[in-house]
Amino acid sequence: MALRNAVMAALLEGEASGYDLAKGFDASVANFWMATPQQLYRELERMEADGLIAARVIQQEKRPNKRLFSLTEAGLAAVHAYTAELPSKPSTxxxxxxxxxxxxxxxxxxxxxxxxxxxxxxxxxxxxRYERLQAKLLDGRTEEQHLAEAERIGPYLTLLRGMAFERENLxxxxxxxxxxxxxxxxxxERP
Structure with missing residues (x-):
């Protein structure tokens, strides 16, 4: 799996800056994909050049301008194509x-x-951390209510996998x- 697929998965949550993506990676996709901020910024540049994402500049007075990234139609098509592919061998x-x-x-x-x-x-x-994120995603609802009402359940399903992984590690x-x-x-006890 390429980093770009994980970035596109994160951008399905909505528009985000590179900083927000780097910070949010830890709370959204870190349970199944790790990347350094440098890797993330390089991938954002490549994805923008490939037309998969678009950037919008937010002017800031006392800080550097912020670029907010979002998926383009080509990016959404790439997500669809990626999910339609047969998965590779299980990771080792x-x-x-x-x-x-x-x-x-x-x-x-x-x-x-x-x-x-x-x-x-x-x-x-x-x-x-994952349990806090689960509580935030559920927002007082039962799991059944969340699954019935949430716009997207992928983040919840991957969160459950991350939680199971850490429980197994313990x-x-x-x-x-x-x-x-x-x-x-x-x-x-041996002599």
């Missing part, structure tokens, strides 16, 4: 922490354990820490 996990866990028996087990615990803290923080972390602790206890 490329996670440095898992490489360290793989090496735990020959490495520094305490450092690996600490890294797993830190990952769990990150997962807790992301899950809390579940795996608890399992991994428990097994590491059990193994350390067994090894310490």
């Amino acid at each position: 996990i490329r996670d440095e922490l898992l490489v360290k866990v793989q090496c735990v028996d020959a490495g520094d087990a305490a450092a690996v354990r600490a890294a797993v615990a830190e990952r769990m803290e990150w997962a807790r923080a992301k899950l809390a 579940q795996w972390g608890e399992l991994a820490l428990g097994l590491l602790d059990r193994r350390a206890a067994v090894r310490s």
Whole structure:
């Protein structure tokens, strides 16, 4: 998947500046796509040159002028074409922490354990952020009401996936820490 598809998905929410997109990426598509602000700004330039988005300049007095981006008809057509394509193979996990866990028996087990615990803290923080976003999306409605009334349900569905991912990270972390602790206890009992 290209970054442009994630940008177009974010712009389905409405007009946004590059800054707002970079900030909003963390609250909207970060549960399935990460990008640095530099990558995002470069992609916005390419997408504008390709006619997928249009920019409108907002004059500001004490700040630099702001450019607000929105999808063009060509951009909406590209979203439609993209969603009609067969998906590529499922993504694979490329996670440095898992490489360290793989090496735990020959490495520094305490450092690996600490890294797993830190990952769990990150997962807790992301899950809390996603739960706040869920409450904001639901806005006092039940999930059934939201699904019946919301103009778009894609953001909610991807949010649920992000929440499930972070819950699974926590579940795996608890399992991994428990097994590491059990193994350390067994090894310490040996003569």
